[in-house]
Every structure is written in structure tokens, then in C-alpha cells.
Amino acid sequence: MLKKIIRQATTRILLLAAVWVCLTCYANAQNSKTKSVAAPEVVPDTGKVSLLMPVTVKDTGKNNSGEYLTLQQCIDYAKQHQPAVNILQININIAQTTNLINLSTALPQISASGNLIHYLKQTSPGATTTTTTGSTTAPATSTGSTYGFTPGLAVSQAIFNPTLLYAYKSAPLYVQQAQQQSDSTKIFLVSAVSKSFYTLLLTLEQINVLKDDTAQFGKSFRDAYHQYKGGIVDETDYEQAEITLNNTKAQLKQANENVVPQYAALKQVMGYPTEKQFNVVFDTLEMMKSIHIDTLQQLQFEKRIEYQILNTSKSLQDQQVNYYRYSFLPTLSAFYNYNLAYENNRLPDLFNNAYPSSLVGLSISVPIFTGFYRINNLHKAKLQSQILDWQQTDLKSQINVEYTSALASYKGNYYNLQVLQQNVSLSRRVYFVVSLQYRQGIVPYLNVITAETNLINSEINYLNALFQVLSNKIDLQKAMGNITY
Numbered sequence: 001m002l003k004k005i006i007r008q009a010t011t012r013i014l015l016l017a018a019v020w021v022c023l024t025c026y027a028n029a030q031n032s033k034t035k036s037v038a039a040p041e042v043v044p045d046t047g048k049v050s051l052l053m054p055v056t057v058k059d060t061g062k063n064n065s066g067e068y069l070t071l072q073q074c075i076d077y078a079k080q081h082q083p084a085v086n087i088l089q090i091n092i093n094i095a096q097t098t099n100l101i102n103l104s105t106a107l108p109q110i111s112a113s114g115n116l117i118h119y120l121k122q123t124s125p126g127a128t129t130t131t132t133t134g135s136t137t138a139p140a141t142s143t144g145s146t147y148g149f150t151p152g153l154a155v156s157q158a159i160f161n162p163t164l165l166y167a168y169k170s171a172p173l174y175v176q177q178a179q180q181q182s183d184s185t186k187i188f189l190v191s192a193v194s195k196s197f198y199t200l201l202l203t204l205e206q207i208n209v210l211k212d213d214t215a216q217f218g219k220s221f222r223d224a225y226h227q228y229k230g231g232i233v234d235e236t237d238y239e240q241a242e243i244t245l246n247n248t249k250a251q252l253k254q255a256n257e258n259v260v261p262q263y264a265a266l267k268q269v270m271g272y273p274t275e276k277q278f279n280v281v282f283d284t285l286e287m288m289k290s291i292h293i294d295t296l297q298q299l300q301f302e303k304r305i306e307y308q309i310l311n312t313s314k315s316l317q318d319q320q321v322n323y324y325r326y327s328f329l330p331t332l333s334a335f336y337n338y339n340l341a342y343e344n345n346r347l348p349d350l351f352n353n354a355y356p357s358s359l360v361g362l363s364i365s366v367p368i369f370t371g372f373y374r375i376n377n378l379h380k381a382k383l384q385s386q387i388l389d390w391q392q393t394d395l396k397s398q399i400n401v402e403y404t405s406a407l408a409s410y411k412g413n414y415y416n417l418q419v420l421q422q423n424v425s426l427s428r429r430v431y432f433v434v435s436l437q438y439r440q441g442i443v444p445y446l447n448v449i450t451a452e453t454n455l456i457n458s459e460i461n462y463l464n465a466l467f468q469v470l471s472n473k474i475d476l477q478k479a480m481g482n483i484t485y
Helices: 002-033 071-081 083-106 162-229 235-270 284-289 305-325 347-352 373-439 445-480
Strands: 109-118 128-133 136-141 147-160 331-344 354-365
Touching (some): 071 083, 071 162, 147 162, 162 305, 305 373, 331 347
Antiparallel strands (some): 128 136, 331 354
8 A cells, every 4th residue: 555655656746747847848949939139238348437546537528638637726727717707807907007097186287388379469568468378377478579489387286185085095995895806706716616526526426336337237137148048037037137237328328428518617617728628636535524514603794705895885885975075175286387488579589588487376176056966966875875784784684594505405415415325335235135135046136126226326316415515515615704715
């Protein structure tokens, strides 16, 4: 009886083995009928280029001379070559020259003149006539001559003039205003160059990450393909691997294309010639150290360049008010005139006899009634001063909003950076474990795809957060008026 049971069990085992062999052969036959599968695409060399070394990307601005610029070098170059900075430097020189023009009336004014005269009607001998030279009248003795020539020299010196007083007091303010406008542009330039530099570095580092991912996904695709050919996994496994690889390659291609306009944007804000090329270089360790900033600092409006410019405008407006307030004061000046009178009845003998005369004196002018010109201008200047007061109030509110927004963004993104840094480590660990489990046949390939996607997203999100924090730091420094140039 026992022998019979053993024979029956053995028969069933052999029958099951035969059935399994038949099913395997049938499956292989079915596979041979499907469309042929192309060999895995050859993945190009994707060795990572660390940002610790000079970064160069093909067709993205490589300089044959091997010139590499750090962030500070880009800023220094921009301060010397950016058109806006040079224009404002010229404006400073214009303000200084304008002051010299306005103050030139404080120096002695010297003029020379001469009148050649042919008398149509002569006075009787011994009578006196007057000759006019410039703005003054000097006596000249007439001998009843037909011809006359009266050269003269006039010297005047302003002693007191409300217009000259206003020019003297406002002169340093105009230069200060031009300098502050130049400083404002330099602050904007530092911010713009830094952000453009960080944007370019972000794309370059994304390229490095996508290169690593492309190489890894290419390996996964080849493994899945060979496993499928060996009948170990289903056809969809290597197809899903190919989809993931294609998506990563498309992202890598797009990132490489984005580098070109980002280089162009950086060159534009630097004032760098478009026909020349350069590469960027950055120390990753230094970059990580530079993300920190003291968030406990108190906001001081006086440190903002916009606030300083507005204060200078208010000082200039105060000088305008004082000018119209004291414009009723008289103008006082001194003058000296020297004249020569040449007279003769015959023109060839005109210069044979000369009659010199000279005078010195003071000139005073007092405005009595100007049609309410001074009063209306004084009222207008006071109204304009009130506008500046309200603008200062509004500017404080704007600065406070800008500061609180920049601070909130920095704190939020800084915390997000720390969380995403942990996510990168976890994603790499998960991807490593899931890949091992898939090779051992424990989990389906869908888990590998999910782990790969999470790894890419975590790495890209971390890079975005890192450079976002750097940009937020620039915004916060600008809002607090702490950007140095």
C-alpha cells in the first residue's frame, strides 16, 4: 500500500514538472513571436563635475583663455563696466560742474567794451557829454569833435545775493544726492549679479545631478532589459525603466539649453561684452557657510539708501523754502569802471588825444513788489516739502513690508532646506534598498520607479531650496540696508 502511494506521488511530481516545462517552452515561443527589442541605448559619459572645481558646460560660454570668475569678481567687473554705474558716475561729475557754474558769480566779473562814435550833431565847445560803457555811465569831456571812441573796463564783485547764498548751501547736497543715486544703483547691481549668478549655478548643479541620475537610470534600464531577455521579469519593467531614463535625459537636455540664456543674462547685468565668454566658479563649502545671517538684527530705516536719498531731497527742499523766504533781501555788489575817450574831428587822428575817466562804487537792489512772486513760490515750496514728508511715511511702510517678507521667506526656506537635506539622504537610502530588493525579486519594478522619482525630486528640490535661501539672504540684506559694494 505504501509503495503504491509513493508511486502515485512520484507520478504527479513528474507530471507537474512536465507541465511546467511545457508552459515555459510555450512562453518562450510566445516571446519569440513578439516584436524584436532594440538593444539598450548607449548612455553618454555623465561624469559629475563638482562645483568645487571650475564648472564648464559644452556650448554654454566656455572661454578658450580659461578665464573663471567668482561671484565677487563678477560684482567687481560689473561695478567698473556696467553702463548704468558709469552713467551715474558721470552724473556726479555733472553735479560738481553745475555747482561750479552756479557759484561762478561769487568771483569777480570782468568785462571790456568799446564804442566807436560818429557825432551827427555836436554840442558847443566846453559842454559835457556822457558816454555809456556796459551798465554804467561815465562822464566824458566833449570838444565838439566829429569822431569818438570810448573803450572801457568794468569790474563787479557780488557781496550779497540770495541766489548765490542758495547755490552755496545747496551745492554739497546736489553732489550728495548724485552720489547716493550711484550707491543705490551699485546696491541693486550687487543684488542682481548675485541672483543671476546663483540662478546659473543652480542650473549647472542640476545638470550635475541629472548626469548622475541619467547614468544610474541607464544602468537600471540595461539591467531590466537583460532580465527581461532572460525571462526573469515582465516586459513592462524595462519599458518603465526606459520611460524614466527618457524623462531624465529630457530634463538634462532642457537644463543644458537653459544655461545659454542664463549666461547671457549674467553678462548683461555685468556689462560683459556679448562676444566674449567666461566660466563661473564657486566653492560649495563657502556657499554653504554663506547662507547664514543674523535674523535678530533690528530694522533701521536710516541704513536704507532710499531713505537717505529722500532725506537729501528734503534738505534740498528746505533750502528752496529758505531761498524764497529770504528773497526779499537786497542784492549788494561793488563795481569799478575805467574808461578812455578818444575824440577828434578827423578819423585818422582819432587816437591822438585820450580823455581817461574811472569810478568805483556800490550797487544795491531791493525788490519792493514782484506781483506776489516770492510769496506764491514760498507757499509752493512748503507744499512740496509736505509731499516729501508723506513720501517718507510711505517709504517706511514699504521698507517694513519688504523686510518682514524677506525675513519670513528666509526663515521658511532655511527650515525647508534642512528638511530637504534629510530627504535627500533618506531618498538615497530608500533607492538603494529598493534596488536590492528588486534584484532579489522581492518587490516589483514599480517600487524602483517610485524610489527613483523620489530621489530625483528630493535632489532637485534640495538644490532649489539651497539657492532660494541664498537669494532670500540677498533680499533680506537689501531690505535691512546691509549690502556692501
